[in-house]
Amino acid sequence: MTIDLSKLSDSEFIAGTVEDFYADQLSTKDLARYKKLLEQESFKESNDDIKETIGQFQLAGQGFYLTEQQLGGLHDIVEDSEIRRTREVQRIEQIGRWEALGDFRRRLSIVVLIVAIAVAVIYYFTPSKKLPFNVLESLSYEALAMEDDIGGARLDLPTKSMLEVTEFLSVYNGLTYEPTLLNSIGGDWTVEGVTVIDYESAKIVALQYFSKEYSEKLFYFNYQGNLSELPRATLGNVDGFLYQTYASDDMNIVCWQLSDKVMGLIIGHRSAVELATIASRTMK
Amino acid sequence: MTESNLRKLNENELFFYEDRVCGEADAVYRFCFGVGGDPAKAYELVKMTYKNAAEEIAGLLNLSTEEIRTELIKISYRLLSKDKIAKKSGSSLFAKYLSKLSFEQKSIVLAKDIVGLTVKQVSHVIDNDELFVRKELAAARIQLPDSFGH
Numbered sequence: 001m002t003i004d005l006s007k008l009s010d011s012e013f014i015a016g017t018v019e020d021f022y023a024d025q026l027s028t029k030d031l032a033r034y035k036k037l038l039e040q041e042s043f044k045e046s047n048d049d050i051k052e053t054i055g056q057f058q059l060a061g062q063g064f065y066l067t068e069q070q071l072g073g074l075h076d077i078v079e080d081s082e083i084r085r086t087r088e089v090q091r092i093e094q095i096g097r098w099e100a101l102g103d104f105r106r107r108l109s110i111v112v113l114i115v116a117i118a119v120a121v122i123y124y125f126t127p128s129k130k131l132p133f134n135v136l137e138s139l140s141y142e143a144l145a146m147e148d149d150i151g152g153a154r155l156d157l158p159t160k161s162m163l164e165v166t167e168f169l170s171v172y173n174g175l176t177y178e179p180t181l182l183n184s185i186g187g188d189w190t191v192e193g194v195t196v197i198d199y200e201s202a203k204i205v206a207l208q209y210f211s212k213e214y215s216e217k218l219f220y221f222n223y224q225g226n227l228s229e230l231p232r233a234t235l236g237n238v239d240g241f242l243y244q245t246y247a248s249d250d251m252n253i254v255c256w257q258l259s260d261k262v263m264g265l266i267i268g269h270r271s272a273v274e275l276a277t278i279a280s281r282t283m284k
Numbered sequence: 285m286t287e288s289n290l291r292k293l294n295e296n297e298l299f300f301y302e303d304r305v306c307g308e309a310d311a312v313y314r315f316c317f318g319v320g321g322d323p324a325k326a327y328e329l330v331k332m333t334y335k336n337a338a339e340e341i342a343g344l345l346n347l348s349t350e351e352i353r354t355e356l357i358k359i360s361y362r363l364l365s366k367d368k369i370a371k372k373s374g375s376s377l378f379a380k381y382l383s384k385l386s387f388e389q390k391s392i393v394l395a396k397d398i399v400g401l402t403v404k405q406v407s408h409v410i411d412n413d414e415l416f417v418r419k420e421l422a423a424a425r426i427q428l429p430d431s432f433g434h
Binding site for chain 2: 003004005007008011012013014015017018025049050052053056057060061064066067070071073074075078079207221281
């Protein structure tokens with residue numbers, strides 16, 4: 001509730017509200033009264049004197065304080081000094097233990113962070129293991145060669161039966177991985193045969209397909225490898241199926257990770273998206 | 285030695301007493317010394333104030349620092365009001381500076397200008413209205429000497 005300062009005489013008003021005036025805490029009415037009084041020389045003088053006196057008084061008051069011993073006497077009111085000292089020692093020890101534990105945690109965190117950074121650096125900057133052959137270059141060449149091979153001489157087993165392809169591969173010696181075959185790649189694509197390209201250090205399974213509608217061939221390869229071993233390329237996504245695409249003069253190449261260590265690769269004249277749609281069937 | 289008739293404070297109350305209540309001890313001492321004028325007597329009053337505060341600790345636990353300070357000064361004022369010797373000005377130089385002031389005026393000007401309470405808080409301490417506080421504060425300030433020896 002605001003008090004009615006009009007009941008104060010002018011000198012009481014000045015002396016009793018001086019700090020409120022300078023802190024801008026007077027009401028509009030009281031502020032106007034104060035300013036009006038300050039226009040009078042006598043009140044201006046008493047205002048200055050009061051300000052000075054309060055300052056001197058406050059300064060003098062700051063010189064009085066309790067000694068440590070006296071403060072200890074106040075603590076003794078609620079707790080024996082010996083017990084308090086013991087409790088403080090225990091508290092300091094407890095804080096010390098927490099500090100030590102915190103220090104250990106901080107050191108451990110730093111070590112973990114350094115190890116994590118080192119692992120990340122090794123992972124990202126160590127050159128990927130090189131394949132024993134240049135995948136894109138070699139398989140593009142193989143695809144072109146098989147496309148030009150009218151009689152099917154480059155096929156180990158010319159056949160239109162996927163069952164025969166499967167049997168052929170199951171008895172083939174020297175494959176260090178299990179190829180993933182497609183019974184149907186959709187459209188009017190039909191299998192024309194299978195071959196295993198032997199680079200001595202790597203064996204590549206290759207299936208040849210043909211479309212009467214497009215009158216063109218399409219080649220599906222499996223080899224042991226990893227997507228990260230290929231040059232970086234634009235990532236594609238067909239309904240959640242992730243792949244990388246490359247293009248040669250007139251053919252598109254779609255690559256994807258078939259399984260942990262096996263790569264799938266399709267080369268053909270169809271668009272990258274069409275080839276990726278065919279490739280995505282291997283993952284269903 | 286712990287005051288024998290004081291109940292044992294729990295750990296939370298002990299920490300509060302030592303940290304928050306004892307943190308105001310110098311302000312309480314200045315008030316008691318200013319009103320009473322004798323250092324030894326002032327310390328005795330501070331101790332009595334703190335014994336009372338420890339007994340009433342539950343009522344202080346949720347207060348702000350300003351509110352704790354106000355309650356401590358209120359206890360001191362209550363004790364001083366009952367102490368006829370303390371109400372008389374002591375022999376210290378500071379007491380002489382304040383010797384012209386009445387007990388109420390000393391209490392008000394010390395609570396306001398030395399302890400730093402607001403007029404509203406001072407009115408709570410002395411249990412009187414704010415206009416009275418303003419009047420007595422003004423009278424006390426007018427009677428204060430120009431210099432305090434420094």
